[in-house]
Amino acid sequence: MSGQEARFSKTKELNEDVVSIFEPWHLILLVAFLLLVTLLVVVIAVIMRSNKKKEANTALNILKERYARGEINEDDFKRIKKDLI
Numbered sequence: 211m212s213g214q215e216a217r218f219s220k221t222k223e224l225n226e227d228v229v230s231i232f233e234p235w236h237l238i239l240l241v242a243f244l245l246l247v248t249l250l251v252v253v254i255a256v257i258m259r260s261n262k263k264k265e266a267n268t269a270l271n272i273l274k275e276r277y278a279r280g281e282i283n284e285d286d287f288k289r290i291k292k293d294l295i
Contacts, residue, residue: 269294 273294277287 270291273282273287273290276282277284282290
């Protein structure tokens with residue numbers, strides 16, 4: 211085997227290794243990983259958004275209770291409610 215044939219053989223082996231890196235199941239795993247990360251981000255965003263709504267709802271309920279007890283007047287109630295919503 212000549213030197214040029216040996217280089218060609220080695221290059222062919224390297225090319226086969228590179229091609230084996232990009233087999234279809236690698237792509238499937240990458241897509242699955244990206245979908246998992248996206249799902250995780252969406253779940254966290256939904257949880258955080260629902261927590262904010264609960265906090266605002268609780269504050270609004272407290273405001274309504276204070277107004278019902280007469281602790282604040284109607285103008286204060288409307289102003290604070292506008293800030294909360």
